[in-house]
Structures are given as structure tokens and as C-alpha cells.
Amino acid sequence: PMLSGCLVYFLVAARTAMGSAHDNAIVLQGLGIAPYHCSIDESSSLHIVNISPGQNRVLVNGVLLGSHPHCLCDGDRVVLGWAHALRFVGAL
Numbered sequence: 001p002m003l004s005g006c007l008v009y010f011l012v013a014a015r016t017a018m019g020s021a022h023d024n025a026i027v028l029q030g031l032g033i034a035p036y037h038c039s040i041d042e043s044s045s046l047h048i049v050n051i052s053p054g055q056n057r058v059l060v061n062g063v064l065l066g067s068h069p070h071c072l073c074d075g076d077r078v079v080l081g082w083a084h085a086l087r088f089v090g091a092l
Helices: none
Strands: 015-019 038-043 046-051 058-060 070-072 077-080 084-087
Touching (some): 046 058
Antiparallel strands (some): 015 038, 046 070, 058 077
């Protein structure tokens, strides 16, 4: 089958780490991706983006996040670094 240009990542653990290091749950390569870029943590059915310490670029719906955690909602667009855009789809 033809690829649509989209990959699906399932968040199955309480903490899903993302970055360029090989021990992350989701390994991403590209401009602006740190070895341990950020994580999505699940707590009481809420999904919260936590940015790892450093100058890691994370935007949610076009807003640059600071060092504070951000709660994700269904349909949120998450940009990591300069090359990766993800769409968060909450549980149905």
C-alpha cells in the first residue's frame, strides 16, 4: 500500500519519551531534536507535555512552550524541533 506520509505513534506507557537518543519510546531525527527532547505523561486520563531541560523547541497549536508542563487536548498540533509535526488524538 502507498504511504500517506503519516506515522502513527501509540502512547501505551504512563510516560512516553521522545528525542534522538535510541532509548526513547519515540525516536526522532532532524533539525532541532535533542537526545531527550520531551515526554508525554499520562495522569488521570490527562496527557501532559513535559519539556526536558535545555533549549528544546516545542510548540502546541503554534504557541512556543516554556519550561512549564502543558495539558494536551484532542486535535492539538505538536511541533518538535524544526522538522516534526504531530497531531494528538485522545482516547475515544
